[in-house]
Amino acid sequence: MMxxxxxxxxxxxxxxxxxxxxxxxxxxxxxxxxxxxxxGFKQPLLFGAIVSFGLIAVxxxxxxxRFRGDQFLFPLTSMLSAAxxxxxxxxxxxxxxxxxxxxxxxxxxxxxxxxxxxxxxxxEDYKYIYIFTALILLLATILFGVEAGGxxxxxDLGIARFQTSEIxxxxxxxxxxxxxxxxxxxxxxxxxxxxxxxxxxxxxxxxLLVMWGLSLVLLIFQKDLGTALIFFGTFLVMIYISTxxxxxxxxxxxxxxxxxxxxxFFFSHVRVRVAIWLNPWADMEGKGYQIIQSLFAxxxxxxxxxxxxxxxxxxxPAVHTDFVFSAWSEETGLAGAIAILIIYCFIIYRxxxxxxxxHTGFGALLAAGLTSLLxxxxxxxxxxxxxxxxxxxVTLPFVSYGGSxxxxxxxxxxxxxxxxxxx
Amino acid sequence: xxxxxxxxxxxxxxxxxxxxxxxxxxxxxFRSDELLNHPRNRRLQILEEKILRGKISDSRDRVxxxxxxxxxSGKRVYPYGEITGNxxxxxxxKLGRWGLEAVYNQELLGLDSGLAGDGSWALNMLDTxxxxxxxxxxxxxxxxxxxYDMLGNRKGAVVALEPGTGRIxxxxxxxxxxxxxxxxxxxxxxxxxxxxxLNRAAQGLYPPGSTMKVVTAAGILAEQPDTVxxxxxxxxxxxxxxxxxxxxxxxxxxxxxxxxxxxxxYVFASLGMELGxxxxxxxxxxxxxxxxLPLETTAAQSxxxxxxEMSELELAETAIGQGRLLVTPLNMAVVAAAxxxxxxxxxxxxxxxxxxxxxxxxxxxxxxxxxxxxSAETAGIIRELMVAAxxxxTGxxxxxxxVQVAGKTGSAENPHGSAHAWFIxxxxxxxxxxxxxxxxxxxxxxxxxxxxxxxxxxxxxxxQ
Numbered sequence: 001m002m003x004x005x006x007x008x009x010x011x012x013x014x015x016x017x018x019x020x021x022x023x024x025x026x027x028x029x030x031x032x033x034x035x036x037x038x039x040g041f042k043q044p045l046l047f048g049a050i051v052s053f054g055l056i057a058v059x060x061x062x063x064x065x066r067f068r069g070d071q072f073l074f075p076l077t078s079m080l081s082a083a084x085x086x087x088x089x090x091x092x093x094x095x096x097x098x099x100x101x102x103x104x105x106x107x108x109x110x111x112x113x114x115x116x117x118x119x120x121x122x123x124e125d126y127k128y129i130y131i132f133t134a135l136i137l138l139l140a141t142i143l144f145g146v147e148a149g150g151x152x153x154x155x156d157l158g159i160a161r162f163q164t165s166e167i168x169x170x171x172x173x174x175x176x177x178x179x180x181x182x183x184x185x186x187x188x189x190x191x192x193x194x195x196x197x198x199x200x201x202x203x204x205x206x207x208l209l210v211m212w213g214l215s216l217v218l219l220i221f222q223k224d225l226g227t228a229l230i231f232f233g234t235f236l237v238m239i240y241i242s243t244x245x246x247x248x249x250x251x252x253x254x255x256x257x258x259x260x261x262x263x264x265f266f267f268s269h270v271r272v273r274v275a276i277w278l279n280p281w282a283d284m285e286g287k288g289y290q291i292i293q294s295l296f297a298x299x300x301x302x303x304x305x306x307x308x309x310x311x312x313x314x315x316x317p318a319v320h321t322d323f324v325f326s327a328w329s330e331e332t333g334l335a336g337a338i339a340i341l342i343i344y345c346f347i348i349y350r351x352x353x354x355x356x357x358x359h360t361g362f363g364a365l366l367a368a369g370l371t372s373l374l375x376x377x378x379x380x381x382x383x384x385x386x387x388x389x390x391x392x393x394v395t396l397p398f399v400s401y402g403g404s405x406x407x408x409x410x411x412x413x414x415x416x417x418x419x420x421x422x423x
Numbered sequence: 424x425x426x427x428x429x430x431x432x433x434x435x436x437x438x439x440x441x442x443x444x445x446x447x448x449x450x451x452x453f454r455s456d457e458l459l460n461h462p463r464n465r466r467l468q469i470l471e472e473k474i475l476r477g478k479i480s481d482s483r484d485r486v487x488x489x490x491x492x493x494x495x496s497g498k499r500v501y502p503y504g505e506i507t508g509n510x511x512x513x514x515x516x517k518l519g520r521w522g523l524e525a526v527y528n529q530e531l532l533g534l535d536s537g538l539a540g541d542g543s544w545a546l547n548m549l550d551t552x553x554x555x556x557x558x559x560x561x562x563x564x565x566x567x568x569x570x571y572d573m574l575g576n577r578k579g580a581v582v583a584l585e586p587g588t589g590r591i592x593x594x595x596x597x598x599x600x601x602x603x604x605x606x607x608x609x610x611x612x613x614x615x616x617x618x619x620x621l622n623r624a625a626q627g628l629y630p631p632g633s634t635m636k637v638v639t640a641a642g643i644l645a646e647q648p649d650t651v652x653x654x655x656x657x658x659x660x661x662x663x664x665x666x667x668x669x670x671x672x673x674x675x676x677x678x679x680x681x682x683x684x685x686x687x688x689y690v691f692a693s694l695g696m697e698l699g700x701x702x703x704x705x706x707x708x709x710x711x712x713x714x715x716l717p718l719e720t721t722a723a724q725s726x727x728x729x730x731x732e733m734s735e736l737e738l739a740e741t742a743i744g745q746g747r748l749l750v751t752p753l754n755m756a757v758v759a760a761a762x763x764x765x766x767x768x769x770x771x772x773x774x775x776x777x778x779x780x781x782x783x784x785x786x787x788x789x790x791x792x793x794x795x796x797x798s799a800e801t802a803g804i805i806r807e808l809m810v811a812a813x814x815x816x817t818g819x820x821x822x823x824x825x826v827q828v829a830g831k832t833g834s835a836e837n838p839h840g841s842a843h844a845w846f847i848x849x850x851x852x853x854x855x856x857x858x859x860x861x862x863x864x865x866x867x868x869x870x871x872x873x874x875x876x877x878x879x880x881x882x883x884x885x886x887q
Contacts, residue, residue, distance in 0.1 A: 241428040284463055292463070298450045299458020300466050312466050334451035338444055345440050352433040356426055368429050375436045379443065388446050 007063045013075035014059055017082055018052050024086035027308040043097070044089060051085055051100055058107050067114060069421035070354060076347050077398050077413055081106075081406075083340065084399035087328055090309050091320045095401055102403040106410035113414025120418045123174050124362045127182075130175040137164045137171075138214070142221045153222050163404035165218065165227045169234070170408055170415075172214075173373055176235060177365040180242040184361065188243045212255045216263070223269055226380055226392025232256050233376040238369045242361075277390035290317050294385045297323075297330040298337075305333025320401040322393050326385045340399075341382070348375045354420040367419045370412045462519065470532065472496075477531040477555035479511050479523060481564040482592075482775060487511050488524065488602070503564050505599035506571045509622040510562060510773060512720065513602035518609060522622075522720050523558065523773065524602075530777050530785075531555045556785060559776040561590035566883055570595040570861075573876045578864040580623035580752040583880050586760035586849060586858045588790040589769030593859075593880060594753070596623040625722040628749040629862055632835030632869070633817075634847045635744030636683060636691045637758055640808060642706030643694045644801045650694070651679050651804050657689040664736040668692060668743070672817075683808040684816025686832065688743045695742020700730035703742060709796035710758045711768065712750055717793065719773045725750040744833060756860035759847040761794070762809065762829070763855035766802035768794035810852050818846065820874035823882050827852040830877065832869030840865040844872035850881040857884040 025048045055078050062074070081103055089096040117123075141164040146154050154161040180187070218228040232252070239248045263270045272287060280288030280295075293316040301311065313319050313327030320327075329337040351371025358364040374397055381396050383389035395405035450458070458464060475497065479488040488511045490497040499514050501507070512522015520528055533555035570581040574597045583593035598619040600612050612619050621627060643650050659674035660667050673687035682690035695703050704727055708714050713727040726749045728737065740746035753771060761768045770791040777786040797805070809829035812818045818830040830848025837843055844866030849858035859877045866872035 237432050241425060241432055244425070244428045295450065296458050296461065296464040296466065298447070299455045299461075300464065301451055302455040302459070303452055312469055315465060329447070329451065334447060337447050337451065341440055341444055341447075345437060348433070348436055348440075352429055355429050361425065364425060364429070368432065372432065372436070375439075379436075379439050382443055386443070386446060386450060388443065 006066055006068065007059065007071055010059055010062070010071040010075055013072070014056065014078070017055065017075050017078045020079060021052060021082040021086065022048060024082065024308060025089070028086070028090055043093070047085075047089060047096055047100060051082070051103065054100075054104055054107055055082075058111060061111060062114070065115065067417075067421060069114070069417035070350055072350050073347060073413060073417055073420075076343055076350070077409070079343055080340070080398035083328060084324060084396075084401070086308065087324050087331075087399070088320050088401050090331075091314060091324075091327055092401070095320060098403075099401050099406075102406045105403065106406040109407050110410035110414040113411050114418055114421075117415070117418050120366075120415065120422075121360060121362060123366075124178040124181065127175050127178040130171045130178075134168045134171045134175065135214075137168050138217065140164070142217070145222070153224050153227065161404075163402070165222075165224065166404040166408040169227070169231060169373060170370075170411055172231065173234060173238070173369040174366060176238050177362055177369050180238060181360075181362045181365055184242045187239070187248075188245065209255075212252070212259060216259045220263065220267065224393075225270070225273060225390065226384070226394035229380050229392065230373065230377050230394065233380075234369060234373045237372040237376070238365060241368050242365055273390050273392075277387065280387065290323075291385070291387055291391050293317070294323055294326040295387060297326045298386065301330035301333045301337075303334045305329070305331050305336055307331060318393075321395060322381065322391075322400070323385055324400045325382055325396050328399075344375070344378050347371075351416055354416055358419055359422055363419045363422065367416055370416055374409075374412060467532075468516070474532050475554035476514075477533065477557040477780070479527075479531075479558045479560065481560050481562045481567075483563060483565075484559075485564045487560070487562075487564060499603070501601065501603045503568070504601040504603060505619075506568050506595070507562070507564060508600045508602045509596040509624065510560070510567075510594055510720070511602055513600075513605040515606050517606055522602075523560075526719050527558050527774070527777075530558060533780070554780040556780065557778045558774055559778060560773050561585075561592060561775045561788070562594065562773060563592050566593050566880060567595055569883060570876060570880055571597060571599070573879060574863065577866060577872075578617055578623075579862050579866065579873075580627055581859065581861050581876060581880065582624050582752045582756035583857050583859045583884065584756055584760055584771055585769075586763035586855045587769065589760070589771045590775065590788075590790075591771055591773050592857065592884065594622075594624045594773070596621070596627070622721065623752065623862075625718055625720065625751055625753045627751060627862075628723055628726065629752070629843055629845075629864075630746075630748060630835040630837055631744040631750045631755055632833030632843065632845050633686045633688075633691075633744055634755055634758070634831050634833035634845045634860075634869075635742070635748065635750075636686065637762065637805060637809065637831050637847065638707055638710055638712065639691045639695050639698070639703065639742045640679070640683065640805055641710070641762075641797045641801060642698050642703050644804055645706065645797055646698060646702060648801070648804075654678055655682060655687070655690045655693070657682070657687050659689070661689045661692050661739065663692070663696070663739045664734065666736050668739065680808050680811040683831070684811045684814075686812075686817050692739035692742050695738055696735060698742075700733045700738050703738065704728075704730040704733075706796070707748075709794060710761060711754055711794055712748075712758075716751075716754055716757065717770055718753065722753060723751050725754045745836060752860045752862050755845070755847045755862075756858055759830075759849050759860060760855075760858035761796050762802050762805050763849035763852075763858050764802075765799040766795055766797040767792050768796060806852055809848065813848065817868075817870045818848065818874055820870055821846060821848055821878040821881070823850060823878060823885070826850050826882075826885060828878070828881065829855075830874065832874060834868050837865075841867050845869040846873035846877045848874075848877055848881070850885060857881050 088099050146156050153163050153165050218224050236249050236252045276288050280291045297313050308331045311330040313330050316323045355364045355367035381394045384391040395402045397409045476490045480486050487507045488501050490499050512524040514520050514524040570593050581595040584591045598617050600619045655677045657677050660670050668688050670688040673685035707727050712725045715724050728747050737746045741748045770793045775788050776784050779785050806829050813821050813828045813830045817832040821828050821830045828850040829852045833845030834842040844863040846869045847860045849855040861873040861877045863872045
């Protein structure tokens, strides 16, 4: 026992994660769900054992390395992944094994980040390499990408598909953190007044325009409204944190609004998205079908939900990727939905705590940027499936089915924990 | 400096999450019922196909609707077919639900066990073997059949209810439809000129003709109790604003009782005008005419013009049941029941009990007074007038040997051909067991066409 003193909080929290996972699996056994019964008993049991083993092993490794980083983040994200795995096992049993392999890939990426990036501050030195890489990746996707679910965001690597925007978004946050840290003072000084409205000087809005352009490229060429929204939202948050100037936010939002308006008039797929958002009931059996099915799932779940395995979330098309939150909310009700949202709030809270405690401006910006990225992405998809925002096909971090998303989420977790371990 | 910015951003993000939580609450709590019951939400349908839907039976355990399992799927059968189709309603995957099948859908599926208001619980009951609840009606299917058969090939409606409780014993609409054949016959039923899909008893709107004189009498007696001892000199017609309303059957010196017995248009049109539009319409409202009358299934609201919109002529016409006044047969049965029950209107109802699959009573109907149009005293006077109308007036065909019957006939002129034959009444006059309203469309005189049907129903209820 003495050997395991460092991460005691994490260990005690882990009891609940494992309990949660197995209770979820147990619920599925009780449910006599048709799709699940077909898979038999063996697979879920094996599945539960492997996942429990993987999660515990990561904790033990962190303990063994005497890693002094945050003790709350990993149990929280594990909780989310456990919920995601149970839901995927329930929704698409055939995908569950693949998802657990992705989880292991994510955990490996997480451990690698924590272990190999002992001095994360060195990330600051290669900022132009990042932006270059990001642009190459995006360009490659546009040129060689394959389309899935209406968005052209994947590169086919033969054995698996890889969603470039998932890795690009991390690279971008690292780039922005180093760029903004370097230019912080200049950016803060350089504002003028234009008819009483503070406007950043022309020479300082260059990066703003680059980010704007990048988002529009995503929007136009990849038809990926969600990722564009996440990129730009994260960017605005980071520039505000580094400068404290609302003028950047105002100007940036204006630019984004302008771009979005132009796209609305030039591209029919954007118009369709907006029309569905405003009134999906008008085309209930056609374009509005998916979001309406999601609303039905949420409403039918009510306060306490139907119980895991007892609802009918399979009525929603693509439920295991974009709509896993709707499925979860149908079967666990408002209570379960709020629980998940609160877990995200805790993660975000810890993320900003790490940012506040960081020793360098770069560390603080990086932590805040990663946290904001996570928050914006969660808000965009949760808002999307509840029709609070236009629906965009982004994943729910740590929960949705999807390898690229899971791996990138765990890399972000690794970075956050690395920053928290400094000093 | 940067720390402050981080706190601001964290606060904003938390606020956004809070908004999301509030919105989720709105969707999952406040819009839950609406979304769960939305016709395009297939969840309830999926559930329904797994649940053995409960029976609908009459007060004597005769089955009106039940689901019989044949092989994999269940088939809904309606043993009384078109006789009770207007009450049970129908159930079809293609056409949806209507009637009691629609109103009591949740109960019949067993999804209502005290968990209303939260849709999640409904889905939680996904217990494939468990049958739904049964609905027991106040209806008497054999009485219903008697009324249905007596209408023969005439169109019309019959309503009979218990004055003291409001329990509906008969609710016939003819022509009817067979809910078991609804899908195959839908098109022809829909375009049929006699509208068999309309539940005439509760949704049909007709001029009440002279049966309205009961309401007019109630209005004037409540206002001027001494009217009962007045005598009238009836000239055989009445002229209002240059229009002459004929009244040949009641000429000469008439007491109020004689005026009612011989259905004097002169006397009741005059009394209506004496009462004035405002008080007359208020009297009609007090019987539920022009007001919403509650019922488990779809019911139309009787229509009476606003007092301000009525000319003197229209007031005179309305007082004798013509003009723009339109009532449902159910409403006229309620008028008769109000007089029978000492001036108290009980809420009309079709459903007695909801029983669980084991037969235990889950919910039972309680009699509820909804209106008090007249005092017990005034009701007593009107009853005597109605007794006279059956004993030696137009309603003789309703009399039953050994039982005092109260009633009023009507022949309502209408633009669709001969007059509608009406009879409303109750028996026995004291401590009534049953109140009825009968309408035979374009049947002519109420005394010969409608009264015999009412008589048969009242006789059967009393003999039981």
